[in-house]
Amino acid sequence: IGKWGVLWRKRLPDGQMTWKSCRLLQVRNVETVADADVVSKVDSLFETMEVAWRSEDTVSHAVSVSAGVTNGLVIDNGGSLLVRDAVLTVACTSGTITSVTVTGVGIDLTWAGSIANGQTLTLDAGEQTVLIGTTDQYAGLTLTPGTNVLMVGVVGGNATVTMEHDDQWP
Numbered sequence: 001i002g003k004w005g006v007l008w009r010k011r012l013p014d015g016q017m018t019w020k021s022c023r024l025l026q027v028r029n030v031e032t033v034a035d036a037d038v039v040s041k042v043d044s045l046f047e048t049m050e051v052a053w054r055s056e057d058t059v060s061h062a063v064s065v066s067a068g069v070t071n072g073l074v075i076d077n078g079g080s081l082l083v084r085d086a087v088l089t090v091a092c093t094s095g096t097i098t099s100v101t102v103t104g105v106g107i108d109l110t111w112a113g114s115i116a117n118g119q120t121l122t123l124d125a126g127e128q129t130v131l132i133g134t135t136d137q138y139a140g141l142t143l144t145p146g147t148n149v150l151m152v153g154v155v156g157g158n159a160t161v162t163m164e165h166d167d168q169w170p
Contacts, residue, residue, distance in 0.1 A: 001027065007046055009053065011169075018053035018169065022046040051166030052081050062162040063152065065094060070103075071161075072151035079167030085126025086165035093155025104150045113140040117157065140147050 007022040035041065055078070063073045074098040077083055090100050097115040102108075115121050115132060122131045123141070130138040152161045 001025065006094070007048075011053075017056040019049050020050045022050075022054055024114075026170060028149055036154070042120040052079070052170065054166035057077065058157040058164050058166055059164055060164045062160055065136070065152050065154050065159050065161055067154060067157055070101070070151045073150045073152050073161060073163060075150065075163050075165075077165070079169050081155040081168040081170060083165040083168060085124075087125070087165055088123040089162045089164075090115065090152075090154065091160045092119050092121075092154075093158045093160055097121075097154045097157040097159060098149075099153075100159075101153045102150050107150065110142045111137070111140045112142075113137055115159075 001024050004021060004023045006019050008019050010017055023046065024044060025047055028043045030043055032041075059076070059078065061073060061075055063071050065071045075086075088102070090097065092115040094117055096117065098112065098113045100115075100121060102110075109125070111121065111130065113121075113132075119132050121137060122129070124131075130136070130141050137159055149164045150163070154161075
């Protein structure tokens with residue numbers, strides 16, 4: 001009681017397991033004479049700051065992008081809610097990337113800086129951070145919000161670009 005953890009549920013329509021970060025507030029044992037020594041019915045009360053239930057496994061979509069060429073990164077959201085905490089990573093696989101652009105319907109962002117071979121730029125919408133390793137790179141970001149299929153380009157090197165999110169339901 002009082003500790004935060006992961007609460008799992010099994011969705012009745014399809015049996016899919018989903019989860020939320022919750023804190024247990026109260027547990028009550030509702031016992032009847034008929035159930036004594038046979039079964040114990042428990043009522044539990046939880047609190048959460050999360051709106052949605054998340055998919056059991058994180059969904060990941062990746063694409064390779066060559067210097068100076070944009071490539072499509074198709075993001076399939078299998079849930080019924082908008083995902084507002086996706087994580088986009090750009091892992092430099094050769095050269096030194098000096099610019100990353102991401103565009104789509106209602107999306108237009110550019111990051112300018114330096115990503116060396118073997119380094120990864122991480123844009124975390126949930127944490128609202130832009131990092132290379134643990135170093136803040138937010139100052140290099142220019143963006144316009146939106147959603148849909150992303151076109152990704154890099155300048156100065158090659159990269160593997162990955163978008164991760166949890167499908168979410170009410």
